[in-house]
Amino acid sequence: MRIVAVFVLLLIISCKEKSSKSVEIKISDENGIEILDETHKAERIHKKAFKSLEGLADSTFVRLADFSDGFAYDMRYATDNNFLKAQVYDCAECYTRVKTVKALLAANKTFQSKGVKIKFYDCYRPNSVQYKMWKIVPNPQYVANPVKGSIHNKGGAVDITLVTLEGEELDMGTDFDFFGKRAYHDNFDLPQEILDNRKLLKETMEKHGFWSTRTEWWHYNLQGAHKDPIANFKWDCHE
Template sequence: MKLLCTFLVIGLLFSCKGKDSDLKPIQNQLEEVENEGMEVPIKTSTSTKELIPLENLSDTTFVRLADYSDDFAYELRYASKNNFLKAQVYDCAECYTRVKTAKALLKANEDFKKLSYRIKFFDCYRPNFVQFKMWEIMPNPQYVANPVKGSIHNKGGAVDITLVTFGGEELNMGTDFDFFGKEAHHDNMDMPELVLENRKLLKETMEKHGFWSIRTEWWHYNLRGSSKDKVANFKWDCK
């Protein structure tokens, strides 16, 4: 019966044309199967001694980033109400990416560490059922990607980040995360010199390691080639 339900849900997804009226019923049905690990198994261990090296994993496997480095900082906003939605859409805070994304992030972070900075994450992989939750709150493609198509966050290839000092102080990027105004645009040069320098450092280093940016969001980076990956929907365990 579970298998039949899963096929029915998938069929509804493909038949959906993206109308707002179609999305809520699909979200209800996705919630029924969200624990079935629809796409990709997680191949990490609770013990760092038992971790499979990234080099031994397929590039499209999902991993928990904290299992592979203690050198990142986290403030996963959608696991709280401190975000533009004013709603908690993750049950708990975790940062997963695909292996190829994790490899690139580790290399980028090594460059930042040479300057006494490190990457801080606001969002990482986002299950597709969470994308439906966000769309239900804010059904506007200017702010939230339509979950029927999915976003690169749903594919494990996008991250929302900033830089912090080793002491945890955020570099001045001019606006807060998820500020949707011209002040957050990369091509807005009408900002203090320090802000422009900090954004340039973040952008050029991330691009050096295979990421590309979105013009309107200084914090958002996609790994090149990730748009071809499949939308995923697995839900991590909250410990």
């Protein structure tokens, strides 16, 4: 009996030693890494693999979210919460040209170092959508004539604001697409906090190759993008 008891005790100790050692098995797949923890139970940890811009032509249209999760989105024209009071996009996506993405990634890295990040209201806009907007509001003061096109139609313009890393919007003084003097960059008759927020947005975007529109604090064009052709590339909508 004593021999049996000693054997059982040694077996228990051996099992405890084995269970105390972590077993880590990594299996790469398209979704991430699968790890077997110390209890030998499979636990999948999702680590999104972002695409690389390497080798892509600057003129190529790509989906921004495929290259970073560091941005926020409120794609207004995919809803009726906009000055048109109508939804003109089939789904909320932010596509733009590779060269614009490169500049946005660099700008956002600077913003993140200061505790904020870019939030998008609009990105590339297919010319067919420009025609929809023109049909609703055929006024060049508010909507670019689709025949001439907008820099949005060329993949070189974005409408943006700033939010904290937790997602809280910075006060810019007006909502997106507010048409009035309060939205002007050269209107300094505003609280200092608003002026500081706009200054941070404007100066950082300009350092990374964008220029602003005087009457719209949210609108930024990539330098040289006005030379690009009007495009009507359309993305697929996924649920």
